[in-house]
Amino acid sequence: MKEENYQHCLSIARELEAIAESDVYKCPHCFKRFRLSDAEETFDEDDEPVYACTFCGEKTREDMLEQITMYDYFSNSYDMEFIVSADKEYKGIRIWVAVGGPSVWIDTTEKII
Numbered sequence: 001m002k003e004e005n006y007q008h009c010l011s012i013a014r015e016l017e018a019i020a021e022s023d024v025y026k027c028p029h030c031f032k033r034f035r036l037s038d039a040e041e042t043f044d045e046d047d048e049p050v051y052a053c054t055f056c057g058e059k060t061r062e063d064m065l066e067q068i069t070m071y072d073y074f075s076n077s078y079d080m081e082f083i084v085s086a087d088k089e090y091k092g093i094r095i096w097v098a099v100g101g102p103s104v105w106i107d108t109t110e111k112i113i
Contacts, residue, residue, distance in 0.1 A: 005102040009113045012097060012104060019073055025065040030056035033068055083109050 018024045023035050032055040039051040042059065050059045074080070079096040092109030106113055 008098065008102055009104055012106075013113055016070075016073070016106075019068055019070055022067060024068040025062075026068060027053040027056060027058065028060055028064055028066070029053060029058040032056070036062070036065070 015024070018035050023037050024033050025036050026033050030053060032053070034054040036051060038054050041049050041051055044050050044061070048061055050061050051065070052059050074095055074097075077095045077097050078099060081094040083091040083093065085091055092107065094108075095106045096103070097106060098104035104113060
């Protein structure tokens with residue numbers, strides 16, 4: 001179970017890194033998120049690049065894909081706790097992103113998951 005929890009936390013960290021690198025998009029066909037760098041790139045008849053979703057395989061131009069941002073990711077979190085000093089200075093945030101084994105918090109103050 002401990003290894004499974006570790007792997008789950010690692011997958012969250014990798015997904016956040018990809019989002020921070022502006023590499024995660026939502027497919028307009030199947031609505032799943034995928035890394036653009038993992039998608040197969042080809043060109044359409046206008047010599048514009050098109051990318052195949054890594055889940056459904058449908059090809060789409062980049063301008064038709066919805067980029068996933070940090071705001072998008074964290075807007076789906078279960079809870080957020082803001083850490084503020086006594087003089088009301090922002091220190092960090094803890095974001096609850098997974099429940100039900102394991103429960104996962106991202107703590108920006110401690111820089112840990």
